[in-house]
Amino acid sequence: MGKLTRFGVSLDEELLEPFDGLCRRKGYGNRSEAIRDLIRRALVEEEWQHAETDAAGTLTLVYDHHKNDLARKLMRMQHDDHDLIITTLHVHLDHHNCLEVLVLKGDAVRVRALADRLISCKGVKHGTFSGTTTGQDLA
Known part of the structure; x- marks a missing residue:
């Protein structure tokens, strides 16, 4: 970690109380830890x-593996894009539904x-993507 720099932040109490x-x-030990995480999140975005x-x-992904040869x-x-996939985990949730x-x-x-x-593949019941960083440029 680099040199620590202190700076002040002014917030209205109506914003500070919910933030606290x-x-x-x-489970943040202090506001600084939370602010660091918020800054990192913004940098990743x-x-x-x-x-x-x-x-x-x-x-x-959650899908019914019996549907439409899904x-x-x-x-x-x-x-087709195997070079982008590091690993996969496939779980059978029940007789029909899989989580991948x-x-x-x-x-x-x-x-x-x-x-x-x-x-967006037809038959996928639910899918979420969470993008993050490789960490190379993040302090």
């Missing part, structure tokens, strides 16, 4: 706006496009 409550619920950067993320379609799509988690890493635009294609 959030800090307690999330900004990083995702740059097409030329590498990024990482997790994609979670499992085969999803697998084919994943094979993919860890993705690569060009941010390609990673996001793959996640969008898989989520």
